[in-house]
Amino acid sequence: xxxxxxxxxxxxxxxxxxxxxxxxxxxxxxxxxxxxxxxxxxxxxxxxxxxxxxxxxxxxxxxxxxxxxxxxxxxxxxxxxxxxxxxxxxxxxxxxxxxxxxxxxxxxxxxxxxxxxxxxxxxxxxxxxxxxxxxxxxxxxxxxxxxxxxxxxxxxxxxxxxxxxxxxxxxxxxxxxxxxxxxxxxxxxxxxxxxxxxxxxxxxxxxxxxxxxxxxxxxxxxxxxxxxxxxxxxxxxxxxxxxxxxxxxxxxxxxxxxxxxxxxxxxxxxxxxxxxxxxxxxxxxxxxxxxxxxxxxxxxxxxxxxxxxxxxxxxxxxxxxxxxxxxxxxxxxxxxxxxxxxxxxxxxxxxxxxxxxxxxxxxxxxxxxxxxxxxxxxxxxxxxxxxxxxxxxxxxxxxxxxxxxxxxxxxxxxxxxxxxxxxxxxxxxxxxxxxxxxxxxxxxxxxxxxxxxxxxxxxxxxxxxxxxxxxxxxxxxxxxxxxxxxxxxxxxxxxxxxxx
Amino acid sequence: xxxxxxxxxxxxxxxxxxxxxxxxxxxxxxxxxxxxxxxxxxxxxxxxxxxxxxxxxxxxxxxxxxxxxxxxxxxxxxxxxxxxxxxxxxxxxxxxxxxxxxxxxxxxxxxxxxxxxxxxxxxxxxxxxxxxxxxxxxxxxxxxxxxxxxxxxxxxxxxxxxxxxxxxxxxxxxxxxxxxxxxxxxxxxxxxxxxxxxxxxxxxxxxxxxxxxxxxxxxxxxxxxxxxxxxxxxxxxxxxxxxxxxxxxxxxxxxxxxxxxxxxxxxxxxxxxxxxxxxxxxxxxxxxxxxxxxxxxxxxxxxxxxxxxxxxxxxxxxxxxxxxxxxxxxxxxxxxxxxxxxxxxxxxxxxxxxxxxxxxxxxxxxxxxxxxxxxxxxxxxxxxxxxxxxxxx
Numbered sequence: 001x002x003x004x005x006x007x008x009x010x011x012x013x014x015x016x017x018x019x020x021x022x023x024x025x026x027x028x029x030x031x032x033x034x035x036x037x038x039x040x041x042x043x044x045x046x047x048x049x050x051x052x053x054x055x056x057x058x059x060x061x062x063x064x065x066x067x068x069x070x071x072x073x074x075x076x077x078x079x080x081x082x083x084x085x086x087x088x089x090x091x092x093x094x095x096x097x098x099x100x101x102x103x104x105x106x107x108x109x110x111x112x113x114x115x116x117x118x119x120x121x122x123x124x125x126x127x128x129x130x131x132x133x134x135x136x137x138x139x140x141x142x143x144x145x146x147x148x149x150x151x152x153x154x155x156x157x158x159x160x161x162x163x164x165x166x167x168x169x170x171x172x173x174x175x176x177x178x179x180x181x182x183x184x185x186x187x188x189x190x191x192x193x194x195x196x197x198x199x200x201x202x203x204x205x206x207x208x209x210x211x212x213x214x215x216x217x218x219x220x221x222x223x224x225x226x227x228x229x230x231x232x233x234x235x236x237x238x239x240x241x242x243x244x245x246x247x248x249x250x251x252x253x254x255x256x257x258x259x260x261x262x263x264x265x266x267x268x269x270x271x272x273x274x275x276x277x278x279x280x281x282x283x284x285x286x287x288x289x290x291x292x293x294x295x296x297x298x299x300x301x302x303x304x305x306x307x308x309x310x311x312x313x314x315x316x317x318x319x320x321x322x323x324x325x326x327x328x329x330x331x332x333x334x335x336x337x338x339x340x341x342x343x344x345x346x347x348x349x350x351x352x353x354x355x356x357x358x359x360x361x362x363x364x365x366x367x368x369x370x371x372x373x374x375x376x377x378x379x380x381x382x383x384x385x386x387x388x389x390x391x392x393x394x395x396x397x398x399x400x401x402x403x404x405x406x407x408x409x410x411x412x413x414x415x416x417x418x419x420x421x422x423x424x425x426x427x428x429x430x431x432x433x434x435x436x437x438x439x440x441x442x443x444x445x446x447x448x449x450x451x452x453x454x455x456x457x458x459x460x461x462x463x464x465x466x467x468x469x470x471x472x473x474x475x476x477x478x479x480x481x482x483x484x485x486x487x488x489x490x491x492x493x494x495x496x497x498x499x500x
Numbered sequence: 501x502x503x504x505x506x507x508x509x510x511x512x513x514x515x516x517x518x519x520x521x522x523x524x525x526x527x528x529x530x531x532x533x534x535x536x537x538x539x540x541x542x543x544x545x546x547x548x549x550x551x552x553x554x555x556x557x558x559x560x561x562x563x564x565x566x567x568x569x570x571x572x573x574x575x576x577x578x579x580x581x582x583x584x585x586x587x588x589x590x591x592x593x594x595x596x597x598x599x600x601x602x603x604x605x606x607x608x609x610x611x612x613x614x615x616x617x618x619x620x621x622x623x624x625x626x627x628x629x630x631x632x633x634x635x636x637x638x639x640x641x642x643x644x645x646x647x648x649x650x651x652x653x654x655x656x657x658x659x660x661x662x663x664x665x666x667x668x669x670x671x672x673x674x675x676x677x678x679x680x681x682x683x684x685x686x687x688x689x690x691x692x693x694x695x696x697x698x699x700x701x702x703x704x705x706x707x708x709x710x711x712x713x714x715x716x717x718x719x720x721x722x723x724x725x726x727x728x729x730x731x732x733x734x735x736x737x738x739x740x741x742x743x744x745x746x747x748x749x750x751x752x753x754x755x756x757x758x759x760x761x762x763x764x765x766x767x768x769x770x771x772x773x774x775x776x777x778x779x780x781x782x783x784x785x786x787x788x789x790x791x792x793x794x795x796x797x798x799x800x801x802x803x804x805x806x807x808x809x810x811x812x813x814x815x816x817x818x819x820x821x822x823x824x825x826x827x828x829x830x831x832x833x834x835x836x837x838x839x840x841x842x843x844x845x846x847x848x849x850x851x852x853x854x855x856x857x858x859x860x861x862x863x864x865x866x867x868x869x870x871x872x873x874x875x876x877x878x879x880x881x882x883x884x885x886x887x888x889x890x891x892x893x
Contacts, residue, residue, distance in 0.1 A: 103575035
């Protein structure tokens with residue numbers, strides 16, 4: 001009976017969704033409304049909604065490095081299958097001021113959502129299983145005119161580089177605080193923000209910016225001097241720090257820390273330069289620089305060169321000990337007028353055993369910015385040198401298959417792997433394939449382009465980990481097991497989205 | 501089997517995209533919302549005080565409900581603001597006092613001629629399974645609800661509830677207000693309106709793993725030439741069939757409810773008054789029933805005649821509407837409750853309730869409620885104050 005209900009529910013939902021797609025093709029001409037009262041503002045606001053079916057499956061013999069350091073259990077399969085999305089409302093602006101709120105939800109639906117398959121973060125996992133979650137992710141007041149934009153409260157921050165949505169599971173990161181954007185100087189956009197909290201993708205609470213960075217001791221509980229009680233595990237924190245800030249599981253348990261930040265984007269003709277600085281009180285300061293120059297190589301081809309650099313240093317009372325690291329990146333890309341795009345990337349991350357986790361970058365406030373941040377690998381780990389290549393084809397623009405975009409990528413991640421290196425990790429490669437199909441556009445969109453109406457996104461990655469290392473020798477030198485060992489795995493994801 | 505679901509999921513849009521009538525479902529969609537501020541103070545002589553301020557409300561979106569198939573989704577949220585003390589005792593948030601956001605409705609509705617079927621997460625309104633909107637976040641239920649016209653002048657409700665979400669939780673579980681529901685609760689409701697001036701209602705809740713309850717209610721009303729109204733109402737609750745999770749002495753509900761209630765009232769143009777009487781001859785209470793607040797005539801804000809251990813309750817209510825003014829219209833109300841129990845384990849008390857409600861416009865109101873309970877035994881006397889401001893659009 002329950003299965004029957006589910007089948008009926010699925011069919012009915014998609015009938016409505018498909019109908020909405022058809023509705024999208026109708027012209028929608030509305031008379032402009034004059035907003036003179038608060039009542040007008042509430043009655044003439046705009047709705048935003050997403051109905052999403054999403055599923056992910058990751059199959060590996062060992063556990064994935066990024067998600068659960070220390071877990072080396074065999075026969076690991078992780079998966080979720082969920083339905084949900086978001087529903088939001090923003091009032092019409094009255095004297096340039098509006099109010100907005102958005103609810104986000106994810107609910108187990110079909111597929112396997114067994115407790116022992118958790119870890120991917122598509123459903124609520126904090127209680128040990130994979131369950132529904134519902135959260136008020138946005139609740140803000142906004143002032144906006146032609147040159148100034150101020151938002152206070154919970155909000156989506158999609159384009160603040162190290163702060164962003166990272167919408168790669170079911171619902172995105174959202175942040176709490178105040179943001180100000182200024183565009184009064186032509187070609188220059190200034191961004192200033194004071195961020196007090198972040199909602200994890202599958203979280204229901206906003207956490208401070210140290211917890212959101214996933215700071216851990218790496219070895220569980222520590223003693224008063226900051227040394228690991230379990231000496232069989234590697235400690236990620238280096239240098240002096242206050243051990244009373246960490247709980248028995250090695251998670252940060254100290255005072256909430258905020259992040260003031262500032263960013264500037266300057267664009268002129270073919271050139272873009274960006275400078276960002278993120279300062280988390282008593283934790284870490286992050287500088288990020290980005291530049292891109294593009295030019296027409298021929299009538300049909302446009303080339304671009306980009307570079308990036310970031311530096312992280314501990315600040316204040318250094319709750320995570322010493323942080324002294326950097327990364328840089330180079331990118332070359334070519335784009336054709338008929339929908340082809342090719343790129344070649346290089347990234348290198350500092351290796352410094354006196355820095356947190358050997359120099360790994362803190363990137364968990366949004367989408368990792370490294371050029372070679374692909375589907376699973378982010379190229380943020382200590383000492384990583386990565387080379388990535390890729391090609392994207394807009395099959396609709398190419399006249400091959402309407403409404404379809406595909407992308408192929410391959411990257412080689414070369415990590416420090418000498419036995420003497422305490423933060424050695426496995427070398428690995430990642431090959432990915434992405435497909436996006438739109439029911440509303442025939443061409444001119446990308447894998448992640450925000451589009452109204454119905455679309456399907458399919459992504460698959462194959463990660464190949466090198467395993468011919470002397471793990472026993474490493475343990476003999478350093479005294480504990482290789483931090484985590486990962487075997488080859490496949491990561492597959494599908495999203496069926498209807499945006500309205 | 502799982503593959504079949506995936507196929508259904510993937511190909512349904514392709515199969516039915518040509519259904520032009522579905523187009524209108526989204527074109528005529530509707531959105532309703534409410535913003536509510538709620539301040540709640542509880543004072544007790546024993547020092548178990550609690551107070552909290554919350555802001556929240558709901559956001560509800562429905563595709564065209566006039567279509568044969570439609571969908572509705574609704575979220576409620578209650579967020580703490582300012583200072584609070586023992587916020588969990590106010591039931592404005594989660595059981596642990598943290599902010600609460602819940603999916604209160606998510607269902608597919610099917611409209612037939614004189615009938616409607618809803619499947620999913622539902623907000624319901626029946627005597628012992630209801631949403632209880634006395635906080636910001638209501639109760640809600642997971643299952644199916646059918647309402648239709650079965651016979652002439654007769655409406656039938658057939659519901660089956662498999663999981664319940666309390667008003668202090670964001671999770672649907674098999675836990676009702678009065679215990680585990682096991683295999684669920686099935687309700688049959690009959691409403692007969694074929695008699696002049698008399699409405700008859702009957703409900704039967706079948707919960708084999710908890711307890712089952714039968715309810716009958718008769719409402720008589722007489723409207724005078726000047727449009728004043730006289731009413732005489734009677735209701736009777738009886739439970740039994742104890743299942744493995746039944747707790748006879750539970751104040752929220754058990755297998756020994758035997759409650760009779762009578763209400764006599766008179767409504768004039770700008771004032772209303774009523775006298776209600778109830779006696780529960782059983783040991784079990786009926787405060788929250790299976791979920792929400794049981795709809796017994798002797799119900800005030802806190803004081804009621806729904807408790808366990810055989811309470812006998814008299815309740816006098818009167819309300820007065822002030823004339824419309826520039827800023828809207830106000831209403832004041834007073835209620836006196838007298839409860840004496842026929843079992844030594846019960847609580848005897850007197851209670852006084854006052855409220856002032858001002859409706860600025862149809863969509864904005866301010867509501868101030870106060871109640872004082874004076875117990876006749878060792879239980880701590882208590883004062884309750886609620887200030888509620890709401891705006892809906």
